[in-house]
Amino acid sequence: MSDYPLSGLRCVEMSERGSAAFAGKLLHRMGAEVVKVEAPEGDPLRCRGSLRHESGGRTTTAAFDYFNDGKTVEVVGARARLAELVDGADIFVLDLELDRYEAWGLSVDGLRDLGARVVCALTPFGLSGPYAQFRGPEIVESAYGGMSVGIGWPERPPLRMPLMQSAIQGGLVASIAALATVLEPPGDDGPTVVDISETDVWATVHAGTTMVAFLFSNRMRRRAGRRVLGQPYPHQLFRCKDGLVAVQASERHQFQQLVEMVGSPEWMTDRTYGTRMQMNNEHADRIDELLAPWFMARTRRAISEECQRRNIPSAPVHTIAEARDDPALQELGCFETYEGATGVQVTVPRLPLRFTEAGLRPPGPVPARGGTA
Amino acid sequence: MRPLDGIRVLDFTNHAAGPYSSLMLGLLGAEIVRIESRARLDIQRRPHPVYGRFDVPNFDYLAGGKKSITLDLKTDTAKAIVRELVEVSDVAVENFRPGVMDRLGFGWEVLHELNPRLCMLSLSAYGQDGPHSGRPGYAPVFAAEGGLGYMTGHADGSPAEIRNLMDHQAGMTAAFVLVSLLEERERSGSGSYADLAAREVAAMLVGESILQALHDGSAMRVGNRHELWCPHGVYPVRGEDRWVALAVRSDDEWQRLVKVMADPAWCTDDLLGAEARLARRDEVDARVAGWTAAQDAEELVQELQHAGIAADLSMTAADIIRDPHLRERGAVTTLHHPEYGERATVGAPWRFVDADVAYDRWSPDLGQHNEEIICGLLGHSAEELQRWMDQGAVR
Numbered sequence: 001m002s003d004y005p006l007s008g009l010r011c012v013e014m015s016e017r018g019s020a021a022f023a024g025k026l027l028h029r030m031g032a033e034v035v036k037v038e039a040p041e042g043d044p045l046r047c048r049g050s051l052r053h054e055s056g057g058r059t060t061t062a063a064f065d066y067f068n069d070g071k072t073v074e075v076v077g078a079r080a081r082l083a084e085l086v087d088g089a090d091i092f093v094l095d096l097e098l099d100r101y102e103a104w105g106l107s108v109d110g111l112r113d114l115g116a117r118v119v120c121a122l123t124p125f126g127l128s129g130p131y132a133q134f135r136g137p138e139i140v141e142s143a144y145g146g147m148s149v150g151i152g153w154p155e156r157p158p159l160r161m162p163l164m165q166s167a168i169q170g171g172l173v174a175s176i177a178a179l180a181t182v183l184e185p186p187g188d189d190g191p192t193v194v195d196i197s198e199t200d201v202w203a204t205v206h207a208g209t210t211m212v213a214f215l216f217s218n219r220m221r222r223r224a225g226r227r228v229l230g231q232p233y234p235h236q237l238f239r240c241k242d243g244l245v246a247v248q249a250s251e252r253h254q255f256q257q258l259v260e261m262v263g264s265p266e267w268m269t270d271r272t273y274g275t276r277m278q279m280n281n282e283h284a285d286r287i288d289e290l291l292a293p294w295f296m297a298r299t300r301r302a303i304s305e306e307c308q309r310r311n312i313p314s315a316p317v318h319t320i321a322e323a324r325d326d327p328a329l330q331e332l333g334c335f336e337t338y339e340g341a342t343g344v345q346v347t348v349p350r351l352p353l354r355f356t357e358a359g360l361r362p363p364g365p366v367p368a369r370g371g372t373a
Numbered sequence: 374m375r376p377l378d379g380i381r382v383l384d385f386t387n388h389a390a391g392p393y394s395s396l397m398l399g400l401l402g403a404e405i406v407r408i409e410s411r412a413r414l415d416i417q418r419r420p421h422p423v424y425g426r427f428d429v430p431n432f433d434y435l436a437g438g439k440k441s442i443t444l445d446l447k448t449d450t451a452k453a454i455v456r457e458l459v460e461v462s463d464v465a466v467e468n469f470r471p472g473v474m475d476r477l478g479f480g481w482e483v484l485h486e487l488n489p490r491l492c493m494l495s496l497s498a499y500g501q502d503g504p505h506s507g508r509p510g511y512a513p514v515f516a517a518e519g520g521l522g523y524m525t526g527h528a529d530g531s532p533a534e535i536r537n538l539m540d541h542q543a544g545m546t547a548a549f550v551l552v553s554l555l556e557e558r559e560r561s562g563s564g565s566y567a568d569l570a571a572r573e574v575a576a577m578l579v580g581e582s583i584l585q586a587l588h589d590g591s592a593m594r595v596g597n598r599h600e601l602w603c604p605h606g607v608y609p610v611r612g613e614d615r616w617v618a619l620a621v622r623s624d625d626e627w628q629r630l631v632k633v634m635a636d637p638a639w640c641t642d643d644l645l646g647a648e649a650r651l652a653r654r655d656e657v658d659a660r661v662a663g664w665t666a667a668q669d670a671e672e673l674v675q676e677l678q679h680a681g682i683a684a685d686l687s688m689t690a691a692d693i694i695r696d697p698h699l700r701e702r703g704a705v706t707t708l709h710h711p712e713y714g715e716r717a718t719v720g721a722p723w724r725f726v727d728a729d730v731a732y733d734r735w736s737p738d739l740g741q742h743n744e745e746i747i748c749g750l751l752g753h754s755a756e757e758l759q760r761w762m763d764q765g766a767v768r
Contacts, residue, residue, distance in 0.1 A: 004557075005553040005554060005556060005557040005565075006553055006556055006557070007557075007560070008560060009556070026549060030553050048601065052600065052601075053585070053588055053589065061581075062581035062582070062584045062585040062588070063581040065581075065584060066580040066581045066584055112726075124683075125698065126698075126702050126724065127724075127726070128701075128702065128724075129698045129699075129701045129702045130697055130698045130701060131678070131698040132698075133678075134678045134683075134685065135678065135681065135682070135683035136683050136685065137602075137620045137622065137683055139597060139599075139605060139606075139607070139618045139620050140618045140619075140620060140683045140684060140685045142618070143607060143616070143617075143618035143685055143686065143687040143688065144618070144685040144686060144687075144688055145688070146688045146689065146690065146692070146693045147538075148607060148616075148618065148687050149616075149687050149688060149689050151525065151533055151534075151535055152526070152527070152533050153527075153530070153533070154614075156527065156530075157597065157606065157607040157608065157609070157616055157687075158607050158616055158687045159525065159526065159527070159533060159596060159597060159607070160597055160607070160618070161525065161535070161538070162521065162524035162525050162582075162594065162595070163524060163578070163579060163581055163582060164581065165538075165578065168542075168577070168578060169542065169545065172542075172545045172546060172549055173545065173722045173723060175549050176397060176401075176545070176548050176549050176552055177376075177401070177723045177725075179549070179552040179553060179555075179556050180376035180377050180398075180401045180402075180552050181376045181725075182556065183376060183377070183552070183555055183556055183559060184374075184376050187374070189727065192725060192726070192727075192728070193725075193726040193727075194723050194724070194725055194726070195723070195724040195725075195726055196722065196723050196724070197702060197704070197724075199685075199699075199704075200699065200702060200704040200720075200722055200723075200724075201722040203688075203693055203699055203704050203705070203719065204704050204719045204720060204721065204722045205393075205541050205545065205722050206538055206541055207688075207690065207693060207719075208434055208719040209389075209431050209434055209435075210690050211690040211693055211694065211705075211717075211718075211719055212431065212433060212434045212718060212719070213431070213690075214690035214691065214694070215690075215694070215716060215717055215718070220689055220690060220691065221689070221690060223533075224534070225533060225534070226531065226532075226533065226534055227534055228513075228534050235513070235534075236534060237517070237522070237531075237532065237534055244517075244531065244532060245517075246513045246514055246516070246517035246518075246522065246534075248511055248513050248514070308508060308509075311509060313509055313510065313511040313513070313514045314514065315513075315514040315515075315517040315518035316517065316518065317517045317518075317522050317523055317532055318517065318518055318519070318520050318522075318523060319520065319523050320520045320523060320524065320579060320582045320583060320585075320586040320592040321586050321592075322520075323518065323519055323520030323523070323576065323579065323583065324520075324583050324586060324587065326518065328499055328503075328505045328518075328572060329572070329573070329576060331503050331504060331505065332499070332500055332503060332570065332572070332573060334573055334576055335583075340584075344588070346584050346587070346588065347583070347584065347587050348580045348581075348583060348584045349573065349576035349577055349579075349580050349583060350573075351577065352546065352569060352570060352573030352574045352576065352577050353546075353550055353567060353569065354500070354567060354568040354569070355554075355565055355566065355567050355568075356481065356565050356566040356567075
């Protein structure tokens with residue numbers, strides 16, 4: 001048995017927008033040798049991302065520290081050195097916007113000639129198509145990919161997904177496609193280029209179910225704040241004594257349990273507010289008001305534990321600090337600590353992977369700018 | 374030729390997360406054999422309470438290109454068929470509650486002994502062991518509990534419900550693990566097992582916030598705003614509930630936006646510099662929104678993008694279906710449905726240059742491949758299959 005699942009694979013990562021860096025993290029922690037290529041000015045995520053922090057005169061971001069532990073950095077100032085690194089690699093993953101290719105001496109048509117077995121090119125809108133040249137940070141990708149339109153309140157603008165979800169899922173898709181490709185014995189056709197548009201990922205992976213529902217029933221996804229329309233009541237977040245609690249009682253037996261839990265009021269079952277679909281789509285605010293005394297008298301934890309006891313899916317809406325301290329995660333041993341790019345110890349969730357045989361590579365320090373931790 | 378041609382996956386999954394993992398492997402060329410039960414139908418096959426359909430859209434999407442056999446796993450004959458399938462498969466994937474596969478007689482140790490090259494993944498809510506392992510889990514629960522729900526919303530409002538992001542994220546993560554196990558098998562010659570907890574996938578999605586919360590406790594919702602860029606938001610355009618997302622990431626882009634807006638008087642020099650704009654963010658956002666509200670969405674996007682400013686429409690399902698870019702790339706595609714004729718559907722999230730690695734078949738009918746798999750693949754006779762069907766083992 002080899003040390004790690006991907007021991008022996010050699011990968012080169014070039015990231016300016018996060019998604020290639022997340023792919024690099026997945027591949028590295030699974031055992032691949034990952035060389036992170038940076039320009040002399042460094043990966044922009046070192047200082048341009050959200051949640052920036054500083055220590056000892058060095059700057060980093062939470063996302064940079066989270067995506068880059070243990071990698072080897074090569075600072076590359078010339079195309080020749082980049083070509084040398086990529087030549088013979090199993091995987092080359094990059095996430096430059098198309099107008100940045102020239103600065104690195106790259107071209108879309110030349111990706112196959114770089115000498116890697118598979119090149120995964122992540123871009124906002126893809127390498128081809130009418131909008132390939134469009135620019136797109138996460139907020140634009142989430143909107144164009146059909147995700148934002150259903151998140152938020154009807155009277156306010158659609159919301160982007162928080163943090164770097166485009167980068168995370170783009171990195172996952174790139175890693176899957178790259179690993180599947182290197183499983184094949186090298187063929188006569190030469191290297192494979194996989195073109196991954198992060199907006200395609202939103203549109204197919206996450207908006208896909210919404211779209212097929214629209215095709216069958218002409219139903220459009222609508223923003224409804226704390227609840228989900230088009231589902232039987234309740235599928236939402238309830239206000240309670242100490243915050244919000246998520247409750248989803250879509251199935252009939254779950255709803256029966258919910259009715260019993262809140263004291264079996266007649267109006268919940270005698271169709272005063274119509275079917276459960278009508279309860280949700282037309283009368284939910286009124287029903288929430290009627291249920292408010294019950295919910296407001298109880299804490300998130302008490303409600304979700306009672307729901308769990310009755311097999312109703314429910315959970316407290318945790319703040320980040322509460323999510324970090326969640327006993328379920330603590331018991332799973334879900335966190336790991338390593339040295340961030342500023343030299344400060346940082347703690348993050350470990351990758352959610354457990355194996356019977358080979359394990360994950362342990363975390364290592366995040367490389368400082370220029371390649372030394 | 375597709376990358377996973379020749380790989381066979383035994384698919385014991387139902388609901389959404391598990392089927393999404395095998396869908397991804399199928400999109401890459403693997404043969405996916407769904408083990409189904411008529412007595413306990415996959416919830417995705419059941420008529421939807423709203424749409425009231427006999428044919429369920431989510432199932433059509435999640436089971437695209439897969440094969441279906443129907444077995445009563447309580448019978449010895451069905452168990453024997455599964456064991457035979459294990460011997461000729463590369464991957465098994467399941468998302469029952471922990472312990473169910475063992476009770477059925479298909480735990481990892483048993484399957485590994487039957488086929489040492491088999492790779493297997495169990496996807497569950499809280500993992501196979503531990504005090505929470507028996508708890509049920511649904512996507513909204515993970516989002517709420519994991520902190521992603523808390524981070525989704527306007528800075529001045531409460532968290533928003535985010536629907537089904539979690540299921541497909543867990544499925545994608547499972548697909549990544551499975552191709553990693555296959556890669557490892559290439560070198561070691563032996564299959565192995567992975568245990569994936571959706572609750573931990575939820576934690577992975579907020580890793581940077583957890584890091585920041587531990588560092589200085591500052592991880593908070595920011596809505597559509599960005600800590601360093603302004604304007605950065607989703608702004609109204611002409612039409613009912615029509616919006617454009619727009620991000621200005623530098624002074625250069627700001628000056629280009631000012632030009633596109635025809636140099637309005639409010640865009641004075643003291644708005645140069647991101648810090649200056651961030652300090653007056655409410656005013657800048659309101660001014661930009663006032664300007665965009667009178668614009669046609671599609672013309673505005675074209676004009677902004679051609680000026681080098683990141684912007685695009687907040688797309689609805691109807692927009693996505695007719696979008697020329699997504700169509701040309703195959704992210705939206707048209708398939709022939711046996712009952713409904715030509716129908717649009719979503720494609721694969723990747724595009725292999727010079728290779729056809731895409732979504733190309735509808736979902737199977739229940740038990741559609743019983744004969745192909747049991748007789749064709751496993752070599753049993755038509756008489757045996759008929760007998761097992763009469764006995765209810767294959768049904």
